[in-house]
Amino acid sequence: MAAISSSVHCLLSCNSHHLQREQSGSLCRLGGSRVFVSSSIWKLSLFSGVDSKRRRTLICAVKGDPEEAFKKTVEIDRMIDALRDANPREVEKLVLENILAFDEGFWIRLAARSDTCKSDDDKKDYEELATTVMTIVDCVVNKTREKIETSTDILKGILRPAIDGVEEISWPPRDPEAINLMEKEIIQREKEGQLDEGFLSEVSAQLRQAKEDRDKPGLLAMLQKVLQLYSATILSKRSYAKKGNEVVKAEHFLETLIKAPEEQWNKLFVDGLTIGKGDITPDELSAVIKKRIERTLIRTVSNGRRFIPAADLD
Known part of the structure; x- marks a missing residue:
């Protein structure tokens, strides 16, 4: 089950982006x-x-x-x-x-x-x-400076429900509704075309900085959640759960996982897989995850995007 959960993490990472090149003095x-x-x-x-x-x-x-x-x-x-x-x-x-x-x-x-x-x-x-x-x-x-400032403002807007009025950032936020508000903000800004590669680069840069600081676990978890919510939003825009009038159960189950909060995954695995109470085998789920990763890679590469490492989402 841990391996399957890791595969879902990998899938969620495939539709995100980060590319940073550094050269001394430049x-x-x-x-x-x-x-x-x-x-x-x-x-x-x-x-x-x-x-x-x-x-x-x-x-x-x-x-x-x-x-x-x-x-x-x-x-x-x-x-x-x-x-x-x-x-x-x-x-x-x-x-x-x-x-x-x-x-x-x-x-x-x-x-x-x-x-x-x-x-x-x-x-x-x-x-x-x-x-x-x-x-x-x-x-x-x-x-570049103007783009960074814009991307920073967008990120602040997404994080606002979880950080407004909070002296010290903690995760999960004290207000459970904060995550839902963050997700709604991401969905709305994605519809408006604001979540481009500049935004993803800003999130990734802030994420790496939080990892280097090592004293902001709440911020680190929050930024990882932003990337997960973004990936889930993008992956949920296209469904492969139906072939004509037939429902592809494994694809439908995967899309349920993508849309669900991570803390619900264990229960969904137990209820949906044959190793628990369900009728979908782990091999079937792994096959549709692999297929979705391939589709995502093809689609995003054709759009000129690259990806955030899966470790940034873990």
Whole structure:
């Protein structure tokens, strides 16, 4: 029975999303999430007022394996060459597709190449390229910040029934109706199209932070519940319990589990499975869970989504 319960957890995790990439010097924490650090400081410091001798010293002082440093330099040079050869539309596309590449190493290398230019025209081209890339990256920063602020407000709205007037967050909430209100809020916001990937990333970032802090078990459980309620809402939008006029009992039972609160699962297992009082075998339930996972993966991948690890829901 524990294995089946774990399978249901896995299914609930499949329709949620999280993808976080980190690169030193290119990301910072903001409101529990991470956003790109503005490249302005690098452009200004490397192209305005810092002498070339000091820049070369900075380049030579880089620590690490020389072979890896050389490979990194080659990668940056390829990116710079591609940006120089691209038209304005292509430059924007390259920057957006490789946004994490524009860290301090990129700006140092770009400044170093500018120093080696033999003509003022070439040097000006590099400075204009730096300004263009900086502008695009800063635009991404601002849009990301706005998106995080919006996602944070949405999450606060969902959690409000459980945290309003509460000095210390505990789980389950003292008011049993709070969970029902949270679920209604999630359903309504999902209908309005507010629960997008930015929202899921915000929940996941807050969840990881709560795990790292280790002193907020109530918040951790609450955020896990938000992900479970979201997954159940999405999975419940489409039913596979009927084939024509025939009811597929195993599918119907699975959909009952998805919609039910987790604390009711044990009773549902006992009443529905043949190992208890029911007529659905564990193998039948496992088969429809596997099938639903496959359908969910196909549907969400086709929509360009990725998934939150099942551990975030446990």
